[in-house]
Amino acid sequence: MNTSILLVDDETDFLDSINRVLKRAGYKNVRSDHDPRTTVASLEKGESFDIAILDITMPHIKGTQLLEKIKNKSPNTNVSC
Numbered sequence: 421m422n423t424s425i426l427l428v429d430d431e432t433d434f435l436d437s438i439n440r441v442l443k444r445a446g447y448k449n450v451r452s453d454h455d456p457r458t459t460v461a462s463l464e465k466g467e468s469f470d471i472a473i474l475d476i477t478m479p480h481i482k483g484t485q486l487l488e489k490i491k492n493k494s495p496n497t498n499v500s501c
């Protein structure tokens with residue numbers, strides 16, 4: 421499936437397992453970031469996603485702050501925290 425999915429979580433084990441589940445389910449376009457600052461940099465470059473799944477408690481940038489940035493840059497992204 422070509423749906424673009426963004427995963428952001430500082431716990432890399434959790435990130436890896438969700439990533440594996442999504443890939444097994446056929447989602448090929450999955451980006452996973454363990455540092456939300458990396459996500460912000462990609463948003464600044466104009467990258468956008470169909471779906472974003474975000475952790476709330478992360479160092480540097482909270483999930484709720486990241487959600488705001490995603491909604492500003494890419495209002496059509498469906499976000500789950």
Ligand SMILES: [Mg+2]
Nearest residue numbers: 430475477478
């Ligand atoms: Mg966390």
